[in-house]
Amino acid sequence: MTSRDATFRCATASTLREDPVPGTATNVRAFLLVEHPGPWGVNGLRDARLPDGLGDALAAKAAAARVRPLLVRRPDRSTHPDGMRVFAAFAHPLRPWAQTTVLRDPHELLDLDLAALAAGTSLGLAPYEGALLCVCTHGRHDACCAERGRPVAAALSAARPEETWEVSHIGGDRFAGNMLVLPHGLYYGRLDETSALAVVDAHAAGELELDHLRGRSSFAMPVQFAEIALRRQLGLAGHDAVRLVSRRIADGVTDAVFATGDRQWAVRVRTESGTAPVQLTCRATRDNPVPVHEAVSITPVG
Numbered sequence: 001m002t003s004r005d006a007t008f009r010c011a012t013a014s015t016l017r018e019d020p021v022p023g024t025a026t027n028v029r030a031f032l033l034v035e036h037p038g039p040w041g042v043n044g045l046r047d048a049r050l051p052d053g054l055g056d057a058l059a060a061k062a063a064a065a066r067v068r069p070l071l072v073r074r075p076d077r078s079t080h081p082d083g084m085r086v087f088a089a090f091a092h093p094l095r096p097w098a099q100t101t102v103l104r105d106p107h108e109l110l111d112l113d114l115a116a117l118a119a120g121t122s123l124g125l126a127p128y129e130g131a132l133l134c135v136c137t138h139g140r141h142d143a144c145c146a147e148r149g150r151p152v153a154a155a156l157s158a159a160r161p162e163e164t165w166e167v168s169h170i171g172g173d174r175f176a177g178n179m180l181v182l183p184h185g186l187y188y189g190r191l192d193e194t195s196a197l198a199v200v201d202a203h204a205a206g207e208l209e210l211d212h213l214r215g216r217s218s219f220a221m222p223v224q225f226a227e228i229a230l231r232r233q234l235g236l237a238g239h240d241a242v243r244l245v246s247r248r249i250a251d252g253v254t255d256a257v258f259a260t261g262d263r264q265w266a267v268r269v270r271t272e273s274g275t276a277p278v279q280l281t282c283r284a285t286r287d288n289p290v291p292v293h294e295a296v297s298i299t300p301v302g
Contacts, residue, residue, distance in 0.1 A: 011144035014174035023225025025187035025215030026171035035085035044168040065114035072165040091185025098183040099125035132182040134167035142173035152177040155193035185217035207237040222254035225293040226267040264301040
């Protein structure tokens with residue numbers, strides 16, 4: 001397909017197709033959040049109005065270290081009075097952590113040890129104990145993210161102003177409104193104002209909201225799906241109620257073993273490409289199939 005309908009909205013099309021939400025989170029463990037009030041342009045770091053060359057240099061350094069850089073801003077576009085707020089987050093499935101600092105000179109971003117962050121090692125910044133509620137509102141990247149994300153960000157900002165941020169592209173535009181909860185690395189999708197508030201209330205109570213959970217970013221997508229399938233079957237929503245023990249992925253089949261209390265469970269997931277390719281994002285220039293995960297079996301071990 002070479003021409004696109006400007007009125008097409010990928011989130012609407014995805015909902016009508018009933019694309020499954022579980023097992024669709026971007027697989028990332030290390031995140032670097034950089035405060036920038038905007039505009040962000042189409043390609044985040046490279047198009048934002050950062051000092052000449054800084055965006056490209058930071059993008060290259062982050063890619064080499066396997067760290068995901070994201071731009072964040074307050075919904076009201078207010079900024080820190082002392083400079084640029086920065087967060088480093090490591091989404092370990094059992095021991096997630098975040099740190100923060102304020103940089104007076106944006107070029108100091110290049111001094112951060114991103115290799116250490118990727119390895120889960122402290123950068124020596126101030127510990128950050130709260131949640132980071134990052135709602136994608138990157139409209140120049142995808143219209144759905146702005147149209148569906150901004151009302152969600154506004155609602156969360158009214159309820160939890162210190163924790164709420166708008167964020168640049170995090171993936172899965174067709175599931176807008178999308179939210180990434182750090183440092184846990186939890187992706188939630190198809191949120192509106194009401195469901196987003198329910199998600200953050202559950203998170204504050206130490207639970208996952210399974211109806212909108214796309215997955216845990218520290219796991220590969222089939223393993224994300226396996227965890228959610230097991231939680232649904234056993235009715236377990238607690239953050240620490242399910243722990244990954246092992247996983248093996250080969251030839252489209254994932255075998256994952258999870259521990260729940262004093263029991264272990266084997267979950268087998270089959271992943272296949274969907275049938276007819278479709279337009280997955282508002283700006284896509286070609287069609288792609290929708291990956292489909294299926295829980296083949298969930299059985300106790302031993």
